[in-house]
Amino acid sequence: MLPTPSTDHVNFERIYEPAEDSYLLLDTLSSESEKGFLHERFDATEDARGNSPSPLVLEIGTGSGVVISFLHANSEVIFGRADVLTAGLDINSYACEATEKTVDVAEKIQAQDGKSHGFYLGNTLGDLCSALRPGMVDVLIFNPPYVPTPSLPVLPNFEQRAGELSYEDESHLLALSYAGGADGMETTDRLLDALPEVLGDDRGCAYVLLCAQNKPEKVKERIRKWGSGWHVETVGTSGKKGGWEKLQIIRIWRSIPHNTNNEEP
C-alpha cells in the first residue's frame, strides 16, 4: 500500500478532515484496475517526434490536499510516469493554502527517499471549473459536498478575510465542504454539466464520488445520454449496508478516437 500523505498541519475547524470518502478515493485510484486504466491511457511512449504530452491532473475541492498530494507523490506508480502536471482548486482559501503545504510535505518525503513525484502547478481559489480553459484537463477528481441538505450554503464572498475567523465563519466553511443541497447533488450536477467542455477531447477522464442518496444509477444514466464515446462505470465502493453501497466512485471517460480497439463499444 502507498503511504497516506500527512495532513498534521491542517486546521480541521475550517477545512474538511480526510474521512472514509477521501480514503476510498486513494484506494480506488491506486487499485490495480485503475492503475492499469491510467497507465494505458497515459502511456508515456514517445511519438515519432519524441513527444508524449504530460497529462494534467486536476483535483476540484482539494480540502486538506490529501488526495492530490497522494496522486502527485505517487504519479509514477499510478500513472506510469512522473512527468505529470498536478493542480488543485477549492472554494475555501484555507483549503488552498493547506493543500500547497500538504503537497510540499509529500514531495519532500519522496525526494528524501530518492523517489520521483509529479510537477505541481499550485492551487487556485475558485468555483468549480469556472476559470478553466476548455479541453485542458486529462484527469479530474472531485470528492464533492454530497450530503443532502435543505439548501446549499452561500458561496463565499470574493474577498475572503484573512486571520481570525469567527465560529460562524468556520462552520460556514465546513458546511461548504459537505452540504450538497437537493439529493446532495446541487454542486455535483454543476460539475457534471461542465465536464464535457473541460475534459481534453482525446484523453480526458474524471473520477467523482457519490453517496447512495445521490441516486448513483440515475446519475450514471444521465451521463450515458451525453452521446456516443462517453462511458461511465463504478470503479470503487465502500461501506456496504443492507446490500447498498454507501459510497462509490464513478469513472467517466471518453473513448480515445484514434485508438478505439481497446475500449468497449
Added chain:
Amino acid sequence: MKVLTLNFLTCAVKACKSTSTSFPLHPKDCEMVSDTIEPNPKLLYNILPRVNWTALLTTVAELGFPELPPNPPTIEELQADEKMTQELHTLLLETQISEGCLVCGNCGHAYAIKEGIANFLLPNHLV
C-alpha cells in the same frame, strides 16, 4: 502558482469565455519567486506540446522574461541549444508568481494573487 498555470486559465466571467481576448490573462504588478529545480529535460519536452505557444509569448513579454523564438522549439533544437533549454527550464518549471494580479483583456476584471494563490471567485455583480 507556476507561470505555466496561466496557460490553463481564463476569465471566470461567462460572457468572456467565448471572446479571444480573455486568454491569456495579463499579469500585472507581479512579484515572482524562483524554486530551484533539478534539470528535467523529459518533463520539459513533454510539457511543450501542451503549451499554447502564442499565449506563452504574450505572458513572457508581459512578465519581462527574455524573448522566446516565434515558434516552439523541437526536441532536437532544444538538445542543441543549452541556453534556450535553461531559459525554458527557469520560466516554465522554476518561476512562480507570488503576488500581483491577472487581468482579463475583455472585461478588465483583475484577479488578485496573494501568497501564490490566485482568487477566481467573482464579486456578486459579475456572477
